[in-house]
Amino acid sequence: MHWHKILTPLLAATVLTTAAPLAAAQNRGDDALLAMQQAYRKGDRNQLAQLLPSVRGHALEPWAAYWELRVRLDNAQPDEVQAFLTRWAGTYQEDRLRNDWLLLLGQRRDWAQFAQLHPAYRMQDDRAVRCYALTIAQIEGRASAAQAQEVRDLWYAQRDGDDACTNAAASYYAAKQLSAGEIWRKARLGADANRQRAVRDAVQLVAPESLPQVNELFASPIKFLTGARVARGQVRQELGLLALIRLAANDPAQAASQLEGRWSGVLTAEERNWAWAAIGKQAAFKLQPEAQTYFANVRKDEDLNDELLGWKVRTALRAGQWRQVVRAIDAMTPQGQTDSTWVYWRGRALLAPHGGDAERAQARQLLESIAGSGGFYEQLALEELGRRVTVPPAPAPVTAQEKAAARANPGLQRGLQAIQLGLRSEGVREWNYATNLHTPGGMDERALLAAAELACEREVWDRCINTSERTRTEVNWSQRYPMPFHDTVIARARIIGLDPAYVYGLIRQESRFIMDARSGVGASGLMQVMPATARWTARKIGMSDFTPSMINDREVNITIGTAYLKLALDDFDGSMALAAAGYNAGPGRPRSWRNGPVLDAAIWAENVPFTETRDYVKKVLANTTAYAALITGQPQSLKARLGTVGPRPTNEPEPMKDLP
Structure with missing residues (x-):
């Protein structure tokens, strides 16, 4: 008798009978986790506590345990926190909760517990935690000059006012390890970013009696500048400088008039240099030719920070002032000078006409230091050295x-x-x-x-x-530049006459190929298409059955996204740089940004006023060049794709006014 023929169905039934409850339990655990995530986001402590037992033994239980404790961490006892850290030792959730607990201990000024727990903190990536640790060093009398500089840099980098780094700055200032000038510089940075709280936090440290005037100069900088009693004294001068910075944000010319007039003889040379640079930066944002004149009034570049010097470089690039480019980059901090952006432009400037053999040799050395096939300036440096972008040799396969x-x-x-x-x-x-x-x-x-x-x-x-x-x-470029949905993308791009490398370069930057990606402003899918843009494009290409819910369908998203990109590219005379800027920021802005002199598109891209769009254009074009090398197997030129950017020729048809 063939027992195995009888036993096999019985065994299968037994396995299925056993597996079914396990699968059901797993599904229940999954559902509970999703519900707990929503409860955590709502701060619903009761629901988190009720659901926690449902995920015992689930692979993602550490997340459930973290959410349940994190939402009530303010009232948790130290032994309860320690029990969590012990239970989940070595996991991300352990170190994440330690990070959260350290922040709470810092806010409570519980320095003893903080010092005891901090050495085990592994991530070391939280600026506020680091500021609290540096505060302890100062309290204990072991703070060094290097630590004081670190506090200053961390505080400057903090965009919004915060307890940790502001408290650290106050501690170091009280100990005379930070100067009043360094505190006022933080106020300048806050004024430039239109962050009144950050300005108030800084002024509170050096001139608390002047806080009402901070409110006045933010409310109406021109009224403050014309109505304030002009007199020397660091507080008055710095408040005037803050007002000039705020005025320049809306009206650089009016700020320049005030600086040339009643405030000229009041500010110190350093303050005037900063004010002129702040005005120049705002004029550069607006692509005003006067920006060059404002920056020319800066008598000492070393008085500026890297941000202002960067805008001085950009302005000089637009004007073709290569010597000014070199001088401004030379005044940057060592860290700023090593940024590939400024390494490249310093090299380009040294290669400009009238340079000698020594300058050309230095330029080649600079360009060689960053040349490669990856990023925007790495690719451009490679081309300046006479080479093209190629696919690097693949590493040994993963074993x-x-x-x-x-x-x-x-x-x-x-x-x-x-x-x-x-x-x-x-x-x-x-x-x-x-x-x-x-x-x-x-x-x-x-x-x-x-x-x-x-x-x-x-x-x-x-x-x-x-x-x-x-x-x-x-x-490994096959990992760095994958090509999911290859047949769909290639076919659709070729049907409408679009470079598939450009499509892939844009998708890689937009969504990293995440199908359900959704931006904070409502863009959806692989190509991050906005609902209104999708409806307009669907009508334009005759997709009569389109409904908004279809935009998350892969095929529809690619069809509409590529169609819109092609329409934008045609509207911008085939300029990939302009079309990418339009895809990111809307077509109206790059139509304005292209006005002015005809520029090397790399110079134009570096002068895009929006940081996000500037970064986006450079990454899309670098991605495109890399994908082209992969798709064709041939050396590629980023410069050829960039070309030049300038005003729309007068003999060209009007732009597509309704392009969203």
């Missing part, structure tokens, strides 16, 4: 052992599971923590390649790209 180690990594497993469950934000943070070199089990380049390959296999393209991009010597 079976390396793949197995990636699959066995619990942080990567939890990250992927969270992303695939719909907890994308949590999954991304878990994944990043697992791959971070500064955490236990942090990855070398081979491990990063294996992790990136795992993400690619699971089609989690953003983690694939971002993880692979962190390698320096082991460079």
